[in-house]
Amino acid sequence: MKLATWNINSLTVRLPQVLDWLAAQAAAGAPVDVLALQELKLTDDKFPHEALRAAGYEAAVFGQKTYNGVALLSRTPLADVVRNIPGFDDPMARVISATVAAPFGPMRVVGAYFPNGQEPGSDKFAYKLRWLDALRDWLRAELERHPRLVLMGDFNITFDDRDVWDPVGLAGTIHCTEEERAKLRALTELGLVDAFRLFEQPAKTYSWWDYRQLAFPKNRGLRIDHILVSQPLVPRVTRCTIDRAPRKNPQPSDHAPVVLELADG
DSSP states (O other), X not given: OEEEEEEOSOHHHHHHHHHHHHHHHHHTTOOOSEEEEEOOOSOGGGOOHHHHHHTTOEEEEEOOSSSOOEEEEESSOOEXXXXXXXXXXXXSOOEEEEEEOXXXXXXXXXXXXXXXXXXXXXXXXXXXXXXXXXXXXHHHHHHHHOSSEEEEEEOOOOSSGGGBSSTTTTTTSXXXXXXXXXXXXXXXXXXXXXXXXXXXXXSSOOSEXXXXXXXXXXXXXXXOEEEEEOGGGGGGEEEEEEOOGGGGSSSOOXXXXXXXXXXXX
């Protein structure tokens, strides 16, 4: 079974890239079963259901004009869809979760677009920390109901200096502060595991590169897109990679897809 997450930075602009990428995965013999998208930047009524259905995917959508917006695409039905973090008052469309059928039983999938935070000390940074606390508290209860759970998306946080192209120069800046990383560790303390780090990975492997200053050609990036899996799923994880190829497209998203593979048996 294959799952992936991709901050697409406008589905209106990059729907052809999503369709092409999904088709290429299928042509290679390993279609993506569930894809979490972030930064749709469109409202629900503008979502391209027909085009995605023609590609073999149903979608659960939580859109928002101009900013934010998340979706789950699945080759099988999506059940018990929940939008945003229950009990946390938030006008931003950031979280969508659903249960999908897997060969090994039902699995809860949570797709999320974590707040950016702008800069330490700002109001947006304080909102990010509150949001992270609310997410942790909700996921604690979700894990009790759904032992097989995947949390994936654009986290806007690095785990450690391995995820940063210039850990000295960027120390203490947004995505790299100790406050943010402590909140991310609090998620792993629930029993969630960073699937990417279950394997030996090439050094300087990132998922996001600024559009400016030739950041991608120079590989000046950050790993801020993650897939966390619950303990019952850890033995099933066979591979987790970042696919840099779509970042080379004309007019690409500034993020690359992160791909998780789970053993069916």
